[in-house]
Amino acid sequence: xxxxxxxxxxxxxxxxxxxxxxxxxxxxxxxxxxxxxxxxxxxxxxxxxxxxxxxxxxxxxxxxxxxxxxxxxxxxxxxxxxxxxxxxxxxxxxxxxxxxxxxxxx
Numbered sequence: 001x002x003x004x005x006x007x008x009x010x011x012x013x014x015x016x017x018x019x020x021x022x023x024x025x026x027x028x029x030x031x032x033x034x035x036x037x038x039x040x041x042x043x044x045x046x047x048x049x050x051x052x053x054x055x056x057x058x059x060x061x062x063x064x065x066x067x068x069x070x071x072x073x074x075x076x077x078x079x080x081x082x083x084x085x086x087x088x089x090x091x092x093x094x095x096x097x098x099x100x101x102x103x104x105x106x
Contacts, residue, residue, distance in 0.1 A: 009096065016092050021045070024085060031077025038069040044081040048074070 024044035032039045037054040051073075057066055 009098075013093075013096060013098070016096070017089070020088055020092055021085075024088060027084065029077050029080040029084060031073045031075070031080060033072035033076060034069045038066070038073040040070070040073040040077045042074070042077045042081060044084050046078060046081060048077075 025047075027044045028041050028049060029044060030039055030041050034054075034057065037057050039050075039052040040048060041050040041052075042048045051070065053066070053070075057069065
């Protein structure tokens with residue numbers, strides 16, 4: 001493979017990565033904790049779009065428990081967003097004929 005072709009593929013990859021990241025910035029994932037009592041919606045870029053709390057946990061004396069449930073739901077949503085980003089990146093690289101996990105210089 002010549003250097004010009006490699007540079008062209010690297011540029012294509014960079015353009016496709018930017019396009020994919022923009023697209024996934026609008027894709028929402030949902031994380032939950034406490035058996036669904038706390039639900040968080042966020043984009044694959046980590047922007048929280050919504051939090052839903054089951055009425056049964058809204059007890060003032062349980063503030064720390066609620067905070068822990070929200071934290072767990074946020075972490076669950078973030079890990080799902082990361083998995084979605086990795087999956088989409090792998091698909092894109094496969095479409096370009098590159099092995100998944102290839103590290104490029106950008």
